[in-house]
Amino acid sequence: MSQLGGEGGIGAEDTPSGPMTLRLREGSVTPEGRRLGLTGGEVLLSVNGVAFSGKETALTARLLMRRGKPLALTFAREGGNLLVLAGTTALGRWEQVPALPAPEGDAARIDPDGLRNYEVMRGPEGQYDLYAVEVPLLAVIAPPLWLFQMRVWAPGATLLVGMVAAAIVTPWLSLVVWLSAALWIRGAALPLLRMDRQARGLGFAGVVAARSETEAHKLHQARSPGDRCIFCPEKETAAQAA
Numbered sequence: 001m002s003q004l005g006g007e008g009g010i011g012a013e014d015t016p017s018g019p020m021t022l023r024l025r026e027g028s029v030t031p032e033g034r035r036l037g038l039t040g041g042e043v044l045l046s047v048n049g050v051a052f053s054g055k056e057t058a059l060t061a062r063l064l065m066r067r068g069k070p071l072a073l074t075f076a077r078e079g080g081n082l083l084v085l086a087g088t089t090a091l092g093r094w095e096q097v098p099a100l101p102a103p104e105g106d107a108a109r110i111d112p113d114g115l116r117n118y119e120v121m122r123g124p125e126g127q128y129d130l131y132a133v134e135v136p137l138l139a140v141i142a143p144p145l146w147l148f149q150m151r152v153w154a155p156g157a158t159l160l161v162g163m164v165a166a167a168i169v170t171p172w173l174s175l176v177v178w179l180s181a182a183l184w185i186r187g188a189a190l191p192l193l194r195m196d197r198q199a200r201g202l203g204f205a206g207v208v209a210a211r212s213e214t215e216a217h218k219l220h221q222a223r224s225p226g227d228r229c230i231f232c233p234e235k236e237t238a239a240q241a242a
Contacts, residue, residue: 019053021045021099024092033091036084036117037206040092042075043100049074049110056094063089072112072209076100080223083110083209085117115209118216119190121197122205126227129197130216133207135189143181146189151231152196200230 024033026040044052047062048071063071070087122128131150139146144163147156159181167174194204210216221227 019051019099020096021052021054022056022059022094023097025095028093030090030092032086032088035207036086036091037082037120037204038075038084038091042077042082043097044073045076045081045100046074046110048072048112049108051099053099055096056089059094060089063087066112070112072110072115074110082206083115083219084207085112085115085209114211116211117207117209118213119194119207120205120220121194121202122224122227123201123203123230126224127202127230128205128220128224128227129200129202129230130208130213130220131193132213133190135186139185139189140182143178143185146185147192150193150196152192155192202230 022044024038024040024042029038029040044059046052047059052059068087070085073084073086075082075084117133118130119133120128120130136146138149144156144160147153147159163174163177163181166177208216208219210219217229217232
């Protein structure tokens with residue numbers, strides 16, 4: 001039976017045995033779902049912090065209401081719930097299952113516009129790094145500076161040398177190189193970061209949605225106690241875990 005109501009009630013459907021939600025079928029996760037670190041069997045708990053009940057059509061309707069902006073989806077996962085931003089419902093094949101009870105403290109509404117996805121790279125001994133999936137403005141305005149800030153040394157040094165060499169020839173050529181680098185980094189930023197972290201022995205471990213990088217570190221360390229950020233000072237890592 002469908003009912004219209006508040007944010008959590010749009011398209012909500014209950015059965016005689018209770019409310020129903022969605023679960024990603026085993027082996028059905030799409031590339032988009034894998035990019036968010038999702039796996040088969042994960043149950044959708046809430047949308048934008050509000051308990052979800054309904055079919056896939058209800059979830060799609062919620063996304064359409066956002067007019068191209070992503071939803072904050074919370075999934076049940078062993079060791080702690082997983083919050084990600086998703087701009088599509090094509091994360092895998094969905095099936096209806098009985099809704100899980102919402103954990104205490106997870107009933108607050110979430111503003112997805114205040115969140116961003118952070119990709120987590122992790123090593124076998126608990127070392128990790130994370131970075132925003134969305135390419136920051138600094139990367140476009142000053143590509144070498146951003147690459148150095150992210151410890152991607154070789155591409156950063158190559159760009160800087162190219163810009164200096166172009167400036168020696170003529171300032172206009174330096175400007176052309178700078179603008180070309182800005183266009184290039186928009187598509188190359190994430191692959192460069194991934195390759196650099198893989199060379200350091202890290203592998204993709206998932207995605208976490210947070211309001212800031214500091215919050216993303218806290219969420220990851222709460223889920224994986226004892227992990228050590230490879231670039232964070234020890235005092236800062238301890239403060240994030242607290």
